[in-house]
Amino acid sequence: MESPINRYSRHTLLKVIGKEGQHRIEHSRVLIAGLGALGSLIAILLARAGVGFLRIVDGDAAELHNLHRQILYDESDVILGLPKAQVAREHLMASNSQIEIEAVAEFIEPHNVERLTSGMDLVVDALDNIRTRYLINDTAIRRGIPYVFGGAVETVGNVMTxxxxxxxxxxxxxxxxxxxxxxxxxxxxxxxxxxxxxxxxVEVSEALKILVGRKDDILPGLLVMEFWGNQFQIVRLEPDPGCICRTAVATAHRK
Ligand SMILES: [Zn+2]
Known part of the structure; x- marks a missing residue:
């Protein structure tokens, strides 16, 4: 096998990543919350990009109706009925044996969210429900961890960092x-x-910007993409002064 230096050459050649950026990526720790359609591709790309530690979390097993979009799983995985996290780890390790992957076959809940976000540099959202997203949002803000939100339903997709x-x-x-x-x-x-x-x-692109330290390059608002009607826009938002993301920071500064 080629040396690890060459492995990532098409990323290190990029001016926006370079060798320094790749070094940062390889020393990063990322939580991927959910291993469905979004989580499959996010995990594949971040593992192949060489993120040093991935914590991949999902409490489900793969089902036949997942296969049209959840590209980490095959028909054999559906037959075996193993947890997605376990199956995903095996597939991901086959693509990059030089990183560490922790598979957690649990749903993210109030009782485990502190443990699952502990030690993470970044949380990437691949969830399918808003309640868990609020839980991740609030935990990430309290702990000062950047959080890439993404969602897709019907023919529409959203991303916000x-x-x-x-x-x-x-x-x-x-x-x-x-x-x-x-x-x-x-x-x-x-x-x-x-x-x-x-x-x-898009979430992976945003994640890599954060991991290499180029936070100024992130999306300047909510990206809304409508794939059938061909409408793509960024909706700019102002922070709500009464929101926990303001008050938590104000409280932290007072301490
Ligand atoms: Zn807020």
């Missing part, structure tokens, strides 16, 4: 969790596979 103390957060975007609970979900209205993988790809 949250830097605690700097950018607006999910609660600035959707202050009322009850209202968001009524949003359509892929399990009832479907999702275009290409919309999901495109969202995941």
């Amino acid at each position: 949250i830097i605690p103390g700097v950018t607006p957060c999910l609660r600035c975007l959707w202050p009322d969790p009850q209202a968001v609970d009524g949003h359509p979900r892929a399990s009832t209205v479907g999702v275009l596979s290409a919309a999901a993988t495109a969202v995941a790809s």
Whole structure:
């Protein structure tokens, strides 16, 4: 096998990453929250990019209706019925044996979110429900961990990158969790596979910007992509002064 230096040459050749950026990537620790459509591609790309430590978390097993978009799993994985986290780790290690991957076959809940986010430099969202996203949002802000939010349903995808103390957060975007609970979900209205993988790809791009220390280059708002109607826009947001992402920072500064 070629030396590890050559392995990442197409990234180190990039001016925006370079050898210094790649070194940072290899010494980074990232939580991937969810291993469905988004998490599959995010995990594949971050593992192949050489992120030094990946904690991959999902409590589900692969099912047949997952396969059209969840590209980490095969028909044999559905038959075996093993946890996605375990199956994903095996596939990912086959693509890059030089990184460390911790597979956690659990759903993210209030009782384990502190443990799962502990020691992480970044959280990348590949979840399928808003309640867990709020849990991750609030935990990331409290702990000062950057958080890349992404979601896809029907033919629409959203991405927003949250830097605690700097950018607006999910609660600035959707202050009322009850209202968001009524949003359509892929399990009832479907999702275009290409919309999901495109969202995941943008999330990886945002993740790498943060890992190499180029936070000024992140998305300047909520990216909204409508793949069937060909509409792509960035919605700029202001932080809500009453939001926890403001008050948590103010409290931290007073200490
Ligand atoms: Zn906020």
